[in-house]
Amino acid sequence: MSLKKVSKEQPDKFEFSEENLSLAKKIVLNYPTGKKKSAVMALLYLAQKQNNNWIPLAAMKYIAKYLDISYINVYEVATFYSMYNLSPVGKYFIQICTTTPCMIRGAYKLVDVCKKNISEKENESPDKKNCSWTEVECLGACISAPMAQINEDYYEDLNVKQFESIIKDILKDIKPKPGSYRGRVNSEPEKNRQTLLENKNA
Amino acid sequence: MLKVKVNDIDIEVEEGLTVLQACEIAGAEIPRFCYHEKLSIAGNCRMCLVEIEKSKKPVASCAMPVADGMNIKTNTELVEKARKGVMEFLLANHPLDCPVCDQGGECDLQDQSMFYGIDKSRFKENKRFVPEKYMGPLIKTQMTRCIHCTRCVRFATEVAGVPEIGAIGRGEDMQITTYLEKAMESELSANVIDLCPVGALTSKPYVFEARPWELKKTETVDVMDAVGSNIRVDTYGWEVKRILPKINEDINEEWISDKTRYACDGLKYQRLDAPYIKKKNNFKKISWQDALQILKDKINVTKPEKIAGLTGDLTNMETLFACKELFHKVLKSKNLESREKNIYINLNDRKNYLFNSEIKGIEKSDLILLIGTNPRYEATMLNARIRKSFLKNNTEIFSLEDLGDLTYNYKVLSNTTEEVKKIIENNCDISSKIKNAKYPLVIFGESALTMNSSKYMFEGFKKFLNENNKITEEWNSLNILNTNASAVGSYDLDIVCKTNETLEKIDKNFFEIIFLIGQDNISISKKNEFIVYIGSHGDKGAEIADLVLPGAAFTEQNGYFTNLEGKLQMAFKASYPPGEAKEDWVIINEISKLIDGNGLFKDKNELLTAMNNHINSNKKNEFSNLFKEEYINEKILTLPIDYYHSNVIARSSKTMNECRNIRSKLKKTGTEG
Secondary structure (H helix, E strand, C coil), X not given: XXXXXXXCCCCCCCCCCHHHHHHHHHXXXXXXXXXXXXXXHHHHHHHHHHCCCCCCHHHXXXXXXXXXXXXHHHHHHXXXXXXXXXXXXXXXXXXXXXXXXXXXCCHHHHHHHHHHHCCCCCCCCCCCCCEEEEEECCCCCHHHCCCEEECCEEEECCCHHHHHXXXXXXXXXXXXXXXXXXXXXXXXXXXXXXXXXXXXXX | CEEEEECCEEEEECCCCEHHHHHHHCCXXXXXXXXXXXXXXXXXXXXXXXXEXXXXXXXXXXXXXXXXXXXXXXXXXXXXXXXXXXXXXXXXXXCCCHHHCCCCCCCHHHHHHHHHCCCCCCCCCCCCCCCCCCCCCCEEECHHHCCCCCHHHHHHHHHHCCXXXXXXXXXXXXEEEEHHHCCCCCCCCCHHHHHCCCCCEEECCCCCCCCHHHCEEEEEXXXXXXXXXXXXXXXXXXXEEEEEECCXXXXXXXXXXXXXXXXXXXXXXXXXXXXXXXXXXXXXXXXXXXXHXXXXXXXXXCCHHHEEEEECCCCCHHHHHHHHHHHHHHHCCCCEECCCCCCCCCCCCHHHCCECCCCHHHHHCCEEXXXXXXXXXXXXXXXXXXXXXXXXXXXXXXXXXXXXXXXXXXXECCCEHHHHHHHHCCCCHHHHHHHHCCCEEEEEXXXXXXXXXXXHHHHHHHHHHHHXXXXXXXXXXXXXXXXXXXXXXXXXXXXXXXXXXXXXHHHCCCCCEEEEECCCCCCCCCCCCEEEEEECECCHHHHHCCEEEECCCXXXXXXXXXXXXXXXXEECCCCCCCCCCCCHHXXXXXXXXXXXXXXXXXXXXXXXXXXXXXXXXXXXCCCCCCCCCCCCCCECCCCCCCHHHCCHHHHHCHHHHHHHHHHHHHHHHCCCC
């Protein structure tokens, strides 16, 4: 993972929408008085959601002023976490987990699909395409490896063919069905329970 | 007290110390990069690992508090191996560019890898490359060399009070940068260069100038402001290459301001190297003999009361005293003045013009009131202490005026004399707050002392503080913040025109001869006066002068300076005056020799003895009250200081010019947006 690039094209202004502003007020109240700077991560995420899934510099300044901390403090947090996008991403933002369990189960084949169908390089959203992709570290769904996250949904137990059809749907602006692609429910075992059968509520 | 063992030596240490400090007390040296006495503890370089009995793993000693009965070992095989391991990791991504690195020769990483490192690397991969970052005109960056100790980040946030440096990204890709690579907006910014244990942050004006072992080092004091920071001047031949801080816990701790550090290149430019005479608006070089003869002829035909002298802001006490003797004994004139404006000064007692609480006293204060002063620009190091006190004691700070960012929070009162009247008549909250505070500080700036009601305010405050037992042997809360290095020295020597006439008469073009002894800050509308300038730089003073006698700068002569707390310190000679220039007191002595044939002093020792006798005898030690009701309702305005251009040396400095341009650009466009 290399240092995230900050977009060169930046909007001049950012402000929370009325709805998000009241949400932000609620978030700040979650922390003890005098510790409101702890809300920085939640507010950055809120700003990201409001601004087409990426955080402009204006939003960082806005949050810094909102929480009464220095610009660099917000900037540090925003560059640290891969959750925050600092340059525009596609309407469908595809994150492919390539950490060890996923990698062993063929994550790089999914990466190849993206390279072929979307863009040669990560975080590029070529003209006319409504999506962009990136490799990320563990998304915490190792049991369903390999997997990808598209916006807020997990697509699990993928193989190349299924992933290709997902991408094709996305390119047609159709949201594919999230979840396991081998018919599993959440993280339950395939074809029902195999162990601890004597335990009723296991 | 806790009993601990370090390498089988039993010692007793105070509670609250860290293992590293305990080891130092026991005399065991611990290598470190991120730990620094004056900064918060980060514990991220891991170089200070030690072995503690009953602990399975080596412990980072800088972040571990000492506990009773600890058995600490710093010389075991485990510690040695741990240090080697850490060193190998630090060097994995550190470039091997010591031969072209300015830190070479005074680099912590270089030294420590010699002592604690290994001679090979097992890291076969490519080293990381980090692009250079812009951090302003003073700091050169070479971020590939950075080992992420975060000392600079902590310094900027904690000491300087401008949280503008940070670490972005993470892991191997972590980079130290200022927010969007803007210049750091602090007057203490260059201290990060000293703090950097490697060559990542180096001095931009000093880049590739010299190696540390080639330089002659002279420990001396600074004259850029009245604080008198202790410094080390590094010279290469005649040239002053750089200025570094010298630790003095009572004055500047271990920091110095950017002006102190980087105005030194002003010592190279605009220097006066020979006597000059003005003929038809052009300066012509002449010999010393001719110059002094012209001066003698001029003095001989002039009445004593038509001769005036003004001493400057960088003049040392020897020169001041020689001038005083010249005017009193030889020229028989009373018109010698050291002030640039008619500042209200009560010379009856030293306490009337000193920073009585002392700089280290600021640290224990619990209330600070600023009257007509902006300490950030007038005395940067003192401002850093106020910030330290603000962080440590949560000191309440009030200012009569909104001064912008002072690097700490303060409450603004109203900037009228009426507010002062209310306080000293015990009529408002602040008065009771001052009364209740244990160690209050009232700081008068020069701006507050140049007004019509200055006497009322100053003496009134003195009376108020005296009545409430805030001026005692133990704690004197009345403080005056002088801005010139020579100010307190000249008050000690009584170089003040008692009737305040000299400056007015100069404005009215009353005098026929005016001596400017290093005085460049007064604008004189010249008519028929014969102006003699004695000083080091060709600036405003030399421009209007008819006769220029070249003097020495503060690094080129031994000279005493008294700082704003009244501490007498000596500035030592690090270099020598250029060309035909002479030490200032020698010039004054030669002038007197020329006029009365004898000269004032045989040698410097005679001057020093005479000066000491004078200082010890001339103060009446009357700290009595001169308070009378002379109230005038007016606004107290802190006069803006051109920080990077406040004296001749700074004005001649290219680096200071650059800083000034960048700062004014920032002001114009605004940093917000």
